[in-house]
Every structure is written in C-alpha cells, then in structure tokens.
Amino acid sequence: MSGRTPARACPERTCVGCRERAAKSDLLRIVAIEGACVPDPSGTLPGRGAYVHPALVCLDLAVRRRAFPRAFRAQGPLDTEALRRAVETVAEQATP
Ligand SMILES: [Zn+2]
Numbered sequence: 001m002s003g004r005t006p007a008r009a010c011p012e013r014t015c016v017g018c019r020e021r022a023a024k025s026d027l028l029r030i031v032a033i034e035g036a037c038v039p040d041p042s043g044t045l046p047g048r049g050a051y052v053h054p055a056l057v058c059l060d061l062a063v064r065r066r067a068f069p070r071a072f073r074a075q076g077p078l079d080t081e082a083l084r085r086a087v088e089t090v091a092e093q094a095t096p
Contacts, residue, residue, distance in 0.1 A: 012024065016058075016065075016067035016068065017052050017057065018061055022053065024051070028041060028054040030049065030051070030052060030071075031045045032047070032078055035078060036080075036083075037068050037079065037083040039083055039086040050062075054091060056084070059087050068080065
C-alpha cells in the first residue's frame, strides 16, 4: 500500500443509486427536462444534474428512493422510462 491519495485531476460524484463515490467519467449524468429524466452522456445539457452508474441496479435503487425528484427538486414524480432504456443500452454495450 502506497498510501497515496487518488489523483486530484479525477473529479468524483456520488451515484444517487448506490450512494458510492465514483469518477465522474464512470457515471452517467442525468438532467430533468419537462418532467422526465434524460440521460446526458456528453455532460453538456444545462441545469441541475444527478449522477448514477449506468447500471440497472443503481437506476432501480435511485427510482425506489425517489432520488431523482429529490436531486432535481421536482414537485412530482419524474418519468424514467427513456432513462431506463438508455441505461439498458449502455449496460448491454458495457458487457464484454
Ligand atoms: Zn451506483
């Protein structure tokens, strides 16, 4: 064990699903647009963002915890259907 701290040049975010910290590049940015959660893989969409692992387990956890409405300070429930489909696609591509 070197005892060195991780590189500073690697920004970390907390996954709203499993609540674990991970490199920003390992997480999928989500923004809320007109009552729906929209994936923002390029990280360019304006507004408040939430981060989640591109995995269905984390997405399910986040939905069950109502983490997205909380993260976006939304008044009502947010549609996560499009987001789920996007995560499914990413998860399939990530599987070797
Ligand atoms: Zn996670």
